[in-house]
Amino acid sequence: MSNKKKSEIIQSIKTVSIALLSAICAKQDFLHMHSFFTSIFTDKAYAITITLFSAIFTCIMVFIEEFLGRFCTKVAIAFSDSKNNINIQNVGALYFSEYDTSKLYIEVSISGNGAFFEGQKVCIYFPDWLTMQIDPKHCEILNVEEHVLKINLSKINAKNGNADVAFPIEIIKDRMFDKSKVEIRAELEKSLKNIFVQFKTNSIQICNESK
Known part of the structure; x- marks a missing residue:
């Protein structure tokens, strides 16, 4: 398997993982974000919550990659x-x-x-x-x-x-x-x-x- 193909697979796994984690956290009302946004944006609260969790998990992933990269x-x-x-x-x-x-x-x-x-x-x-x-x-x-x-x-x-x-x-x-x-x-x-x-x-x- 080529390095390019491996990179594409790893990137796909990260994208899917972030999306799943964001959906689970939004569904479980983690940090009460969904409840908070429901009181403000009734129709779009779930989508906004998922977007915020996606941004949070993306930042965490970047931080972990950069931290481990120092030792690579x-x-x-x-x-x-x-x-x-x-x-x-x-x-x-x-x-x-x-x-x-x-x-x-x-x-x-x-x-x-x-x-x-x-x-x-x-x-x-x-x-x-x-x-x-x-x-x-x-x-x-x-x-x-x-x-x-x-x-x-x-x-x-x-x-x-x-x-x-x-x-x-x-x-x-x-x-x-x-x-x-x-x-x-x-x-x-x-x-x-x-x-x-x-x-x-x-x-x-x-x-x-x-x-």
Whole structure:
């Protein structure tokens, strides 16, 4: 399910919940609002009461979301074959040159509570017929262990808890295969998975052929 679809479902649930709570409170004459407005607006008292309760519950919901948002951390990993076209909404394809090399761009976006990043990593699993080469200046952040590229989130210099950085990764094909494709995506280490972490990633297909 796409993130857009999830957001639409969550918004629909919130809207229905607020409407139901408002109707129940108005029906039960909570805080005696219905009785009060009946004495002033005989015909429209129920509608006015529901509207007021809807406004109250909406404000409460916004307050709760903002309060919890202070404790939330967002991590987004986007893959692309071009540094000028990195978009987490896209699913791209990576091809090799005639020299069996290619370049993958990985954009890391983090925001929120920096305490969650301490010692945490994002893992990207590559097939064993590829070799990854990283820029030496990124060695503190990026590390390759047996065809697994690890991104050390705690080493990313986040200003005010926010950072957007992109890394070029040189990809080299080690062995010859028939034409095939493999899809890679990022995964959070298990220790980082909790209700206060929102993680998003796209994927990219590595095509064992020249474009």
